[in-house]
Amino acid sequence: MTLRKWFHLFWTTLLLGTAASLVVGLALVGMTEDFHFLEVSQAGFNWETIIFIVLAGATISVVSQMGFFAYLITRYIAMGFLRSKFLWDVLQILLVAIVYFDMIYLTYTSFAAEGESVFPYFILPTVLIVLSSLVSWWKMKETNKSAFIPTLFFMFSVTILEALPALKLNNTPSHIFMLTPLLISNTWQIMQLHKLVGDKKEASAKAS
Numbered sequence: 001m002t003l004r005k006w007f008h009l010f011w012t013t014l015l016l017g018t019a020a021s022l023v024v025g026l027a028l029v030g031m032t033e034d035f036h037f038l039e040v041s042q043a044g045f046n047w048e049t050i051i052f053i054v055l056a057g058a059t060i061s062v063v064s065q066m067g068f069f070a071y072l073i074t075r076y077i078a079m080g081f082l083r084s085k086f087l088w089d090v091l092q093i094l095l096v097a098i099v100y101f102d103m104i105y106l107t108y109t110s111f112a113a114e115g116e117s118v119f120p121y122f123i124l125p126t127v128l129i130v131l132s133s134l135v136s137w138w139k140m141k142e143t144n145k146s147a148f149i150p151t152l153f154f155m156f157s158v159t160i161l162e163a164l165p166a167l168k169l170n171n172t173p174s175h176i177f178m179l180t181p182l183l184i185s186n187t188w189q190i191m192q193l194h195k196l197v198g199d200k201k202e203a204s205a206k207a208s
Contacts, residue, residue: 005196012192013185014061020181021057026050028173057181064185067162071154085146092153099157100125103167111170124175125160128183132156135187143194151190159186 029049075088082088103125108118132155139151159182160167166178 009189009192009196010065013065013188014058016188017061017064017181017185018054018057020184021060021177022050022053024177024180025053025057028177029053032173056177060178060181061185063162064182065189067158068154068186068189071158075150089149092149092157096129096153096156099160100129103160107167128159128179129156131183132159135190139190139194142191147194154190155183155186159183162186 078088078091079085082091104118104121107124108121112118112121129152132152135155136148136151140148159179162182163175163178166174169175
């Protein structure tokens, strides 16, 4: 990837993430009083709230890009250590399963009231893994079958890791505000990768 292509990816991801945060943030401000930026802004629509939404969105998009390049570096190190794409794919599937069940278990044990059912805590991770699977299918169609598992791992496990600050809160609006731009930014980056690095075969190897 050339410097010019990296700049293109950086600025487009920044704009998409910020725009997504602005749309979702304004919608949440209008729909619920539970969504606010601690003590830095008053509730409701005002310039202070809008500015902080934009700044938060830009920060989230940068976190997304850090996670994306961290995954690419991790993939490179793991492939060098394991020397087997099959083993790396198996490890990624295992990590996806572990993250899925850990997310359910940790949120349930942290936030559930006594006697509350565990089933509502399946909703968020299940929605995320379904969305991640759809993006992985799209990536596979654009490149080849070998891209499905790494894309699933990146879209699900890495997105959850990036969203941990919001997921630690028992607050649905906060989850929505952080996860929406993360998912959009991560989807954009993974779908642009094969277009930026060259042909489909090479791109699949880079993403897997």
